[in-house]
Amino acid sequence: MRVLSVASEAYPLIKTGGLADVVGALPAALAHHGVAMTTFLPGYPALAAVTGNAKVVHRYDDLLGVEARILEARIGEHPLLVLDAPSLFTRGGGPYGDATGADWVDNWLRFAAFSRAAADLASGVVEGQDFDILHAHDWQAAMAPAYLRYAPGPGTPAKTIVTIHNIAFQGRYGAEIFADLALPDAAFALDGVEYYGGVGFLKAGLEAADAITTVSPTYAAEIRRGEFGMGLEGLINVRADRLTGIVNGIDPAVWNPATDATLPSSYTARTLTRRRANKRAVETLYGLDRDDGPIFTVISRLTWQKGMDVLVAEIDELVALGGRLALLGSGDAALERAFLAAAERHPDRIGVRIGYDEPVSHLLQAGADAILIPSRFEPCGLTQLYGLAYGCIPVVARTGGLADTVIDANEAAIAAGVATGIQHDGITPEALSHALRRTFALYARPDRWAMLQRNAMRADFSWDESGRRYATLYSNLLERA
Numbered sequence: 001m002r003v004l005s006v007a008s009e010a011y012p013l014i015k016t017g018g019l020a021d022v023v024g025a026l027p028a029a030l031a032h033h034g035v036a037m038t039t040f041l042p043g044y045p046a047l048a049a050v051t052g053n054a055k056v057v058h059r060y061d062d063l064l065g066v067e068a069r070i071l072e073a074r075i076g077e078h079p080l081l082v083l084d085a086p087s088l089f090t091r092g093g094g095p096y097g098d099a100t101g102a103d104w105v106d107n108w109l110r111f112a113a114f115s116r117a118a119a120d121l122a123s124g125v126v127e128g129q130d131f132d133i134l135h136a137h138d139w140q141a142a143m144a145p146a147y148l149r150y151a152p153g154p155g156t157p158a159k160t161i162v163t164i165h166n167i168a169f170q171g172r173y174g175a176e177i178f179a180d181l182a183l184p185d186a187a188f189a190l191d192g193v194e195y196y197g198g199v200g201f202l203k204a205g206l207e208a209a210d211a212i213t214t215v216s217p218t219y220a221a222e223i224r225r226g227e228f229g230m231g232l233e234g235l236i237n238v239r240a241d242r243l244t245g246i247v248n249g250i251d252p253a254v255w256n257p258a259t260d261a262t263l264p265s266s267y268t269a270r271t272l273t274r275r276r277a278n279k280r281a282v283e284t285l286y287g288l289d290r291d292d293g294p295i296f297t298v299i300s301r302l303t304w305q306k307g308m309d310v311l312v313a314e315i316d317e318l319v320a321l322g323g324r325l326a327l328l329g330s331g332d333a334a335l336e337r338a339f340l341a342a343a344e345r346h347p348d349r350i351g352v353r354i355g356y357d358e359p360v361s362h363l364l365q366a367g368a369d370a371i372l373i374p375s376r377f378e379p380c381g382l383t384q385l386y387g388l389a390y391g392c393i394p395v396v397a398r399t400g401g402l403a404d405t406v407i408d409a410n411e412a413a414i415a416a417g418v419a420t421g422i423q424h425d426g427i428t429p430e431a432l433s434h435a436l437r438r439t440f441a442l443y444a445r446p447d448r449w450a451m452l453q454r455n456a457m458r459a460d461f462s463w464d465e466s467g468r469r470y471a472t473l474y475s476n477l478l479e480r481a
């Protein structure tokens with residue numbers, strides 16, 4: 001079975017968040033299940049390293065008005081196709097915006113063209129490229145199923161899946177762009193690409209896809225409600241029979257404390273004392289006091305989704321209770337300023353690094369005692385999975401994938417020997433305060449804390465089971481044909 005995985009990021013080539021980790025891990029995860037996956041990415045400058053000598057498999061004179069080529073390369077051991085369209089993708093800044101963080105004004109064109117090319121690949125336009133399934137991730141790829149529905153190429157169109165990694169990002173534009181999408185007029189319809197009078201990329205994909213997935217069962221249920229569906233709950237409910245939640249796995253080649261070459265000290269569940277050297281390295285890097293109390297970490301986009309404003313409100317209490325905090329992240333300017341101000345108030349107790357740093361994120365998971373994830377919504381969440389694997393106990397809001405992957409350390413779960421973290425209900429300073437106090441109480445009992453760490457590290461979040469579930473979904477779609 002051949003699958004084209006279409007996404008705007010993939011680790012290790014280009015990453016701004018969890019989407020990249022998942023897209024980067026899927027080819028290996030699916031290979032175990034007899035699926036040959038090719039990844040399709042936009043040709044950002046960061047991809048130049050792998051497209052240097054790439055073979056050109058297709059040329060466009062006019063892909064929604066721009067010149068472009070499709071290049072054949074590799075991502076690790078797996079096949080990669082790249083849309084080389086310099087006028088759309090060769091620019092500084094990030095994949096979605098300029099260096100100041102402002103979105104590119106032509107994002108609709110960039111990702112419509114990318115999706116048009118994906119639809120071409122999935123319907124026989126490009127010789128030698130045949131796919132049974134097109135698997136589109138998030139709004140940037142979601143127009144691909146819509147193009148296949150309304151304007152496919154000459155071959156049998158692939159079956160389609162749209163995976164929602166975050167329904168908050170929808171790719172919503174004014175009606176005026178419709179004329180430039182090269183779609184038939186009939187596509188501008190209630191069950192087509194039209195969305196509240198404009199054009200909705202994610203909406204169009206969810207209407208057109210043969211199957212819809214999201215990245216945890218709880219989030220799949222949550223997005224059927226207004227509170228989480230962000231305007232798409234009606235559509236999600238109508239198509240609920242096509243929706244499943246498949247929890248993300250973690251890539252053991254990248255996230256394994258026993259083999260992680262970026263760490264000062266590698267370790268396993270049996271050699272937890274070896275974590276101490278990593279904790280000392282965190283203290284040094286962040287200029288924190290050296291003591292035996294817990295170090296909390298945050299590795300996150302600093303946004304409202306992630307509940308960071310609530311953490312700001314609780315930060316002085318965290319310090320008053322004897323905690324320290326090592327934060328790595330970037331995002332909303334006001335939140336960045338608030339965390340930096342907290343670090344100024346408590347220079348020896350709070351360290352803040354604004355920015356994006358992959359090796360530091362590994363060190364924090366390996367050296368901090370607990371990771372705080374007070375998200376208002378969390379489709380799956382990966383940092384709690386990395387925390388579990390590294391014995392960095394997740395303290396999380398009971399929502400989405402966080403609810404599905406962390407087992408709260410209540411007395412029953414402790415007695416049964418299955419607890420892996422701490423959950424709180426509601427994203428309020430009071431709820432977070434209560435969770436912090438519970439964390440301190442557990443940490444004060446070294447036997448209990450070590451048990452939590454061992455349980456966490458032994459929990460299985462490899463891709464085995466989730467890979468199997470995607471493979472089954474693909475097979476079912478083909479059988480339905």
Ligand SMILES: Nc1ncnc2c1ncn2[C@@H]1O[C@H](COP(=O)(O)OP(=O)(O)O[C@H]2O[C@H](CO)[C@@H](O)[C@H](O)[C@H]2O)[C@@H](O)[C@H]1O
Nearest residue numbers: 017018019165300328329355356357361378379380381382
């Ligand atoms: N400053 C920094 N420096 C280095 N690394 C950093 C960093 N800030 C974040 N990261 C890394 O970026 C990733 C973030 O993953 P999350 O799952 O938290 O998702 P995100 O909200 O981006 O993604 C969405 O998609 C994913 C994938 O499906 C879902 O898990 C999630 O719920 C959903 O919101 C992790 O690998 C983390 O270590």
